[in-house]
Amino acid sequence: MTEYTPQTVAELLEGRLVGDPDLAITGLAEISTAKPGDLTFVGESGYAPRWGTSQASVAIVTEGIELEPGEGRALVFVENADLAMARVLDAIAPEPAKPEPGIHATAVVHDTAELGEDVTVGAYCVIGPGVKVGARTVLHNHVTLLDDVRLGEDCVMWPNVVIRERCKVGSRCIFEPGCIIGADGFGYRPDMTGERPRIVKIPHLGNVEIGDEVELGACVTIDRGKFDATTIGQGTKIDNKVQIGHNCKIGQMVVMSGCSAVAGSVKIGDGTLVGGAVIFRDHVTVGRGCKIAGGAGISGDIPDGEEWLGYNASNAKEAIRELMAIKKLPKLLKDFKALKQRVDRSEVSD
Template identity: 45%
Template sequence: MKKINITKLANLLNGEIIGNKDIEIDSLGQLNEAKEGQLTFINGKKFEKEWATSSASAAIVNADTNLKPGENKAFIKVENANFGMIEALHIFAPPLASFNTDIHPTAVVHETASLGKGVKIGAGVYVGEEVKLEDGVIVYPNVSILDHSHVGSLTQIWSGAVIRERTIIGSHCIIHPNASIGADGFGFEPHPQKGLVKVPQIGNVVIGNFVEIGANSCVDRAKFSSTIIGDGCKIDNLVQIGHNCKLGMFCIMAGNSGLAGSVTLGNGVVIGGSASIKDHVTIGDKATVGAGSGVTKNIEPGKTVLGYPAVEGRFALKQWAALKRLASK
C-alpha cells in the first residue's frame, strides 16, 4: 500500500499544510466514510459541518476556509479543493490493466494495418484492413476496429468496444467498454409495397481530441458526410448520438440522454441525464438542458431550458409552482 507523508503530499499539490505535519496518508476516502490514514476533501461551506464527525486524518480544503483541522489532523490548503483532489487522485491511482506482450498472440491484425510506436493490443482484438493506430494507442481485450479506421495517439479503447469502418478518432481519447462507434444511423423510409425501406448510411464518425465516450454509449455514423464529436466532449454511459449530429467543443452529455438525427450542439453545451433532443434541433453555445427535459425546438446560446416539452428555465419553474398551488386547493 502506497503511503505518503502529508508534508510531501502538500508539496506535490502546491498547497499549504495546516496542523499535524507527521501524518502518513495511505489512500483517499469520501468525507463521511473516510477512515484514519485517509485523505478527503472539503469543497464548500455546506460540507464543512461534516468534518467534525469525519474519521479522515486530513483534508484538502479551499484556501479561504476558516475551518480548523482539529487535534492530530491536518488540512492542505489549495486554491481550489476540487482541482486539488483531482491531483491527489492521480497520485494515488492504481495502475491500469497491464500487458505482458505488446501484441497478444490471439489478436488478429490485418497485414495492411499500420501500428505506431508503443501500441499495445490485447487478447481477442481484431484490427481490420488499412486501420492506422498512432503512437501509444492501447486497445484492451476483445475490441473490434474495422477497416480504414484511424485512431490518434495515446487513445485508449476498452474491452468490448466496436469501432466500425472508416471511423476517425483523435488523440488522448478514452472509449469505455462496449461503446459502439460508427454503427448504422437509424434511417428508414415508408414504402407502399415494401413497408419500411432501410436508408443506406454511408458516412462515418469523426471524433476530436481529448474526447471520452462512456460505457454502452452509441455514436451512429452519418447517412452521408460525418457525425462529429468536437474536441474535449465528455459523453456519459448509455448515451445515444444519432446520425449526422454535430457536437462543438467541450460539450457534456449525462447518462441516458439522447440526440436524434442531425442535432447540432454549439460549444460548451450541457445535456442533463435522460434528456431527449428532437431531430434537426440546434442548441447554441453554453446552453443547458435540464435532466429529463424534452427539446423540440432550437435553443439560443446561453439559455437554460427545463421540462417536457422544454421551456426557458424561469418560466418552467413558474409553471411548476402554479401547478403545485392548483394541486393544493
C-alpha cells in the first residue's frame, strides 16, 4: 500500500484526479472510520457531506457528485466509484491461500480421472472415476468430486465442497467451503398399500448444471433434478446458506442473498435480485429483472421487472399502500370512536 498515491490510483482507474497527486496512501477504510493516509470512496451523493468531516486523505468519487478535495487531500473521479473500488481492492489484495502445486500425497485420484494442465489438488481430496477437471483449477483440502463430474477451467473449490456424480460446473467458478452440489432432491410419496404405512423415496436421476463465473457462498446446497438438470445460469452469485431445490431453473446474473430457500421446480429469470431469507413456494415462476425484498414469502408468479415485498409477498406498490393504511388504523379507530360518541349523544338529546 505504501507505493500507492492518488496519481497511481487515477492511472489504474483511468480516472480524473483533482488535488495533490503525490500523497502516500497507507490504507483503505470507510469514509466514517478513515484515518489520515487512508483511501475511501463516495459512490452516492448522500455520502458526500461526510467527506468534510472524514479524516481520509483520498477518495474515489462517482462523476457528477460535487466535491472539492480540500487542502492536502485528493479526489479521483470515475464513472462508478463502487466498481472502481473493487478494482483497487483486487489490485492490492494479497494472494489467497492455495495448496502446494500438484497433487497432494493424501489425495485419492481415480485412474480414469483427467486433470488439466496446472491443476492443484489439496490434501485428502477425492476425485472419482471419469471426472474431468479443467486447467488451472484449484481444489482445496477435502474436496470431493464423484463419478463423471465435469469441472471447468480456473475454478476454485474451497475446503469440503462436494460435487456429486454427473454434475457439471463451468469455468471460473468459486465455491466457498461446505457447498453441496447434486444431493438427492427432497422427493417422497406416501405408500399405504402394505402392512403398514411408509414414506417412499423418489429416485433422482438428473444432475446439476452450473454455468461459467458462478459464485456460491459457504454451505450453499443445490439438489439434483428428478429427471433433468437443476440449472444455475452464467454469472449468478448466491450467498451463504441458500437452498436450491430439485428441478429449479435459476437464470443468468441472478443475485441471491443469504438464507433464502427455493423449493422445487422454481424458475427465476435473468438479472433478478433476491434479498436475504426469501422463501419460494414450489413451481413459482419469477420473471426477468425482478427485485424481491428480504424476508419475503413468494407463493405466486411474478411478472418481469416487478418489485415485491412482504409475507405473503405482493406487488411492492400495493404492499406499501396496504402497510401505510394499516399504520393509519389507530387514528382512524380513535376518530371513529369520537364520531360514534357524538352520534350517540345527538340521538339521546333528540
